[in-house]
Amino acid sequence: MSILVAVLALAGLALVFGVILGWSSVRFKVEGDPIVEQIDALLPQTQCGQCTFPGCRPYATAIANGEADINQCPPGGEATIHNLADLLGVEPKPLNPENGVEKDLPMLAIIREDECIGCTKCIQACPVDAILGAAKQMHTVINDECTGCELCVEPCPVDCIDMVPVKTTLENWRWSQPPGPVSLRGPVKEPVTAELK
Amino acid sequence: MLATLFKKPAKFTGGIKLPERKSLSNGAELRIAPLPAQLIHPLGQHIGKAAKACVAVGDRVLRNQPIALGDGLISADVHAASSGTVSAIESRPIAHASGLLAPCIVIDCDQEDEATEPAPHGNDFLSLSSDELRGRIRSAGIVGMGGAAFPAAVKLNARGRAIDTLILNGAECESYITCDDMLARTQADEIIRSIPIFRHILGVPNLPVIVALEDHMQQAIAELRAALEKSGLRRVEIRAVPSIYPEGGEKQLIQTLTGLEVPTGGLPLDIGLVCQNIGTAAAVFRAIVHGEPLTSRIVTVTGEAVQQPGNYEVRLGSKVADIVAAAGGYKVGKPARLIMGGAMMGFALKTDDVPIVKGSNCVLVAAAEEVRPTDSTMPCIRCGECAEVCPASLLPQQLYWHARGDEFDKAKNLNLFDCIECGACAQACPSHIPLVQYYRYAKAEIWAEEREKAKSDAARERHEFRLERVEREEREKLERQKQRQAALAASKKPDAASSSASNGAASDPVKAALAKAAAAKAKASDSGGAMSAIEKAKATAKQRQADAAGTSATAEVAKPASAAAAAIAKAKAAATATDSDESRESALTPAQKAIAAAKLKARKAAGNSAESPTAQHEAVETAQQTPAQLAIEKARAAARQKETSEVASASPAEDKPAKKSLTPAELAILKAKAAVKKSQQPSAPSAESKPAKKSLSPAELAILKAKAAAKKADKELSTPDAASATKSPAQLAIERAKAAAKAAQQGNGE
Ligand code: SF4
Ligand code: SF4
Ligand code: SF4
Numbered sequence: 016m017s018i019l020v021a022v023l024a025l026a027g028l029a030l031v032f033g034v035i036l037g038w039s040s041v042r043f044k045v046e047g048d049p050i051v052e053q054i055d056a057l058l059p060q061t062q063c064g065q066c067t068f069p070g071c072r073p074y075a076t077a078i079a080n081g082e083a084d085i086n087q088c089p090p091g092g093e094a095t096i097h098n099l100a101d102l103l104g105v106e107p108k109p110l111n112p113e114n115g116v117e118k119d120l121p122m123l124a125i126i127r128e129d130e131c132i133g134c135t136k137c138i139q140a141c142p143v144d145a146i147l148g149a150a151k152q153m154h155t156v157i158n159d160e161c162t163g164c165e166l167c168v169e170p171c172p173v174d175c176i177d178m179v180p181v182k183t184t185l186e187n188w189r190w191s192q193p194p195g196p197v198s199l200r201g202p203v204k205e206p207v208t209a210e211l212k
Numbered sequence: 213m214l215a216t217l218f219k220k221p222a223k224f225t226g227g228i229k230l231p232e233r234k235s236l237s238n239g240a241e242l243r244i245a246p247l248p249a250q251l252i253h254p255l256g257q258h259i260g261k262a263a264k265a266c267v268a269v270g271d272r273v274l275r276n277q278p279i280a281l282g283d284g285l286i287s288a289d290v291h292a293a294s295s296g297t298v299s300a301i302e303s304r305p306i307a308h309a310s311g312l313l314a315p316c317i318v319i320d321c322d323q324e325d326e327a328t329e330p331a332p333h334g335n336d337f338l339s340l341s342s343d344e345l346r347g348r349i350r351s352a353g354i355v356g357m358g359g360a361a362f363p364a365a366v367k368l369n370a371r372g373r374a375i376d377t378l379i380l381n382g383a384e385c386e387s388y389i390t391c392d393d394m395l396a397r398t399q400a401d402e403i404i405r406s407i408p409i410f411r412h413i414l415g416v417p418n419l420p421v422i423v424a425l426e427d428h429m430q431q432a433i434a435e436l437r438a439a440l441e442k443s444g445l446r447r448v449e450i451r452a453v454p455s456i457y458p459e460g461g462e463k464q465l466i467q468t469l470t471g472l473e474v475p476t477g478g479l480p481l482d483i484g485l486v487c488q489n490i491g492t493a494a495a496v497f498r499a500i501v502h503g504e505p506l507t508s509r510i511v512t513v514t515g516e517a518v519q520q521p522g523n524y525e526v527r528l529g530s531k532v533a534d535i536v537a538a539a540g541g542y543k544v545g546k547p548a549r550l551i552m553g554g555a556m557m558g559f560a561l562k563t564d565d566v567p568i569v570k571g572s573n574c575v576l577v578a579a580a581e582e583v584r585p586t587d588s589t590m591p592c593i594r595c596g597e598c599a600e601v602c603p604a605s606l607l608p609q610q611l612y613w614h615a616r617g618d619e620f621d622k623a624k625n626l627n628l629f630d631c632i633e634c635g636a637c638a639q640a641c642p643s644h645i646p647l648v649q650y651y652r653y654a655k656a657e658i659w660a661e662e663r664e665k666a667k668s669d670a671a672r673e674r675h676e677f678r679l680e681r682v683e684r685e686e687r688e689k690l691e692r693q694k695q696r697q698a699a700l701a702a703s704k705k706p707d708a709a710s711s712s713a714s715n716g717a718a719s720d721p722v723k724a725a726l727a728k729a730a731a732a733k734a735k736a737s738d739s740g741g742a743m744s745a746i747e748k749a750k751a752t753a754k755q756r757q758a759d760a761a762g763t764s765a766t767a768e769v770a771k772p773a774s775a776a777a778a779a780i781a782k783a784k785a786a787a788t789a790t791d792s793d794e795s796r797e798s799a800l801t802p803a804q805k806a807i808a809a810a811k812l813k814a815r816k817a818a819g820n821s822a823e824s825p826t827a828q829h830e831a832v833e834t835a836q837q838t839p840a841q842l843a844i845e846k847a848r849a850a851a852r853q854k855e856t857s858e859v860a861s862a863s864p865a866e867d868k869p870a871k872k873s874l875t876p877a878e879l880a881i882l883k884a885k886a887a888v889k890k891s892q893q894p895s896a897p898s899a900e901s902k903p904a905k906k907s908l909s910p911a912e913l914a915i916l917k918a919k920a921a922a923k924k925a926d927k928e929l930s931t932p933d934a935a936s937a938t939k940s941p942a943q944l945a946i947e948r949a950k951a952a953a954k955a956a957q958q959g960n961g962e
């Protein structure tokens with residue numbers, strides 16, 4: 016009898032906890048793969064495919080599945096590799112030269128508009144819909160949306176797309192690091208403020 | 213709150229005593245700088261969005277005429293400071309630490325200084341609403357004149373918050389600068405008379421007001437007291453605050469006057485305070501009472517390297533070179549450094565070709581002995597002097613290390629963004645470390661990071677949207693294609709559709725299936741028959757199933773889809789049957805038909821397993837050898853298949869290779885399907901379509917069909933009339949049907 020009570024009690028408990036666990040697994044379901052999300056958040060979202068994957072998210076998925084190394088994203092460069100290494104708890108390594116080289120300056124596509132024949136090929140290539148235009152009409156790049164992925168350059172049949180460095184404006188200008196006694200970045204010659212003697 | 217007003221002045225934490233060097237400029241009277249030959253009006257002279265030019269090159273403009281209008285909520289209009297012709301609207305160097313160019317409107321002055329009619333104005337401002345008054349301040353282009361250049365109209369918007377004190381800030385704490393001192397001395401009346409305007413705008417008639425000046429500005433304080441007495445205003449206090457840097461900082465002054473601290477990241481408004489510079493107050497008075505926009509200001513021109521240091525009333529847009537010339541020019545050749553703003557918070561100019569703007573309070577022409585050489589930086593000795601003087605109670609030394617090591621997160625966590633960049637720490641530092649530059653650098657890097665993050669988030673969103681769009685377009689294309697096919701089929705066989713409808717037994721899905729089958733066939737024959745019609749039909753079915761799986765709303769589609777496959781099979785079977793058999797079919801009972809069908813299937817299966825794959829012709833022949841049975845098998849389908857077989861015969865070339873390419877297994881499946889269709893149609897068409905609702909691959913479908921066929925045969929046999937008449941053959945038929953199903957499965961598994 017007492018055995019029965021114990022068994023019933025345990026069964027009851029198991030049932031109760033089973034229900035709670037079942038409910039919470041539905042209620043607190045984690046959407047998607049959080050590690051993929053986290054990796055994707057660190058990637059530059061240039062969507063250029065230089066990592067050999069068709070976009071940043073597929074690369075993030077591949078990293079999460081252990082199918083790709085963390086050093087394959089040239090647009091992200093050193094900084095992204097470091098961030099990824101931090102996140103995944105692995106040793107940072109230099110960028111894989113097979114994937115490309117890191118650019119010094121952020122780039123931007125510019126269409127030489129008088130040469131554009133309106134073939135729409137660049138629109139189809141642009142991963143972020145940063146090009147405006149219609150068939151047989153002049154096309155143009157929305158500067159703010161261009162990620163500088165260069166995917167539109169190759170398909171253009173008349174080669175009228177140039178990649179140019181993003182211009183420094185009052186909005187994106189930055190103060191430089193002052194020359195320290197032993198500056199980590201080497202001497203920078205630009206006296207910018209004045210202090211009293 | 214009132215109690216705090218009369219409390220003994222508190223002192224803000226930190227602060228440093230600076231060498232004042234104010235006597236250099238405040239000894240002389242206010243002088244008026246001559247009208248320059250050219251005025252340069254940058255479109256962005258304020259915090260917020262740059263204004264938009266509203267004049268064109270070649271236009272003649274008059275003084276006070278708006279030449280650029282504020283764009284957006286936080287923006288300000290720009291007015292011509294004298295009459296002349298707009299000679300260019302282009303990028304010119306402006307007074308900015310970067311030395312970058314920015315869009316400017318350039319006016320070649322005609323020296324007539326002709327002004328427009330003044331804007332609506334007068335002393336009756338009490339009859340106007342708060343919003344109207346702020347609108348006038350905005351269209352007068354007034355921004356904070358203490359240096360920050362934040363649009364005054366925005367700052368005067370209480371946004372429903374209770375205001376309990378207005379502070380007019382004249383505590384000019386930076387060394388060298390005396391323009392506010394000069395303003396208070398010369399325009400004390402205007403400053404005091406602006407108080408009723410502010411009170412009205414803020415909606416508090418008896419709002420307590422504190423006019424704060426540093427204790428060394430004795431003459432200015434006296435002037436203000438006299439003006440106050442004259443005006444008869446009450447609850448206005450003129451308060452002298454100790455001269456300690458940075459007393460004039462908004463947060464520091466508030467702390468000194470009220471003992472309250474503005475919360476991190478907050479505004480004075482959050483603690484019920486509004487703070488305006490006295491220069492702004494005078495400009496507001498002139499705009500409301502005289503209808504004058506902001507076109508000039510007092511600028512301190514000072515330093516050891518200029519001939520006549522002093523305060524000058526300067527037209528906005530004058531070049532620094534012009535006002536240095538007005539002050540007698542440079543003393544000895546080139547000055548060691550030309551600084552816009554004070555020695556502490558100003559920045560070095562790379563050229564004197566830049567214009568004076570609304571927020572320019574001082575041009576410091578520094579001689580070599582006045583500035584600290586830039587190469588005198590020595591390592592930090594961790595003395596802690598910097599933390600002593602920081603008015604924001606930060607840890608400048610810590611911030612410095614983090615900024616130098618690019619550890620921006622850590623700097624941020626140490627409240628880097630509370631730093632007002634006052635430079636007190638750098639001034640105190642015995643190692644001459646340019647600390648403020650490090651903080652500006654760190655802030656700029658953090659902002660850049662945030663911009664990049666926002667940009668990459670936007671790129672991600674756009675990329676995902678694009679992927680979704682591409683997919684949707686693909687889907688819609690398919691959908692349209694199918695609709696076209698259906699429409700084609702419907703228009704091709706309107707009579708056939710009606711004849712099958714007259715059949716009575718045919719339900720809508722069946723009709724639809726037939727139409728689909730016909731369309732698929734038509735398409736196959738159009739394309740030249742490279743692919744067999746069956747494969748085509750299967751492909752169509754597969755597409756439909758995929759669609760059904762993709763969009764739950766079209767789950768129904770699966771029904772006609774599977775029906776389509778079956779119908780095609782039937783069409784095939786019908787094509788092999790002779791038309792003359794039709795007459796015989798009609799004579800048979802359902803039970804007999806079922807038996808015949810089962811037998812046929814069994815035979816097919818047998819032929820299937822016994823013969824090599826190449827023997828499929830024989831299999832077809834077998835079917836033809838027993839035309840009667842075949843005819844039975846086609847009994848129900850025939851009526852509807854007529855039109856389908858028409859299509860089939862219309863494209864014999866296409867149909868034949870289709871038959872040839874069939875493996876026996878496939879054939880068996882098809883037959884099974886046909887059998888299913890037939891036996892099922894008269895009894896319960898919906899019973900069979902249920903499993904089909906699930907999105908199955910054609911292969912799975914075939915198996916299901918075969919099974920269903922067996923079951924159907926079973927069922928039909930058990931109907932009273934059939935069972936009683938032909939019992940043993942019926943059992944036989946069941947067995948055969950089962951065998952057929954099994955064979956079909958095997959065939960399918962190959
Ligand atoms: S290389 Fe980098 S930026 Fe380009 S697609 Fe791959 S992860 Fe994205
Ligand atoms: S415009 Fe060209 S470079 Fe810019 S995002 Fe689109 S495809 Fe890439
Ligand atoms: S510059 Fe910043 S850190 Fe230095 S004293 Fe001023 S508020 Fe403090």
Ligand code: SF4
Nearest residue numbers: 592593595596598641
């Ligand atoms: S005052 Fe200068 S030397 Fe002293 S702790 Fe601060 S940064 Fe270092």
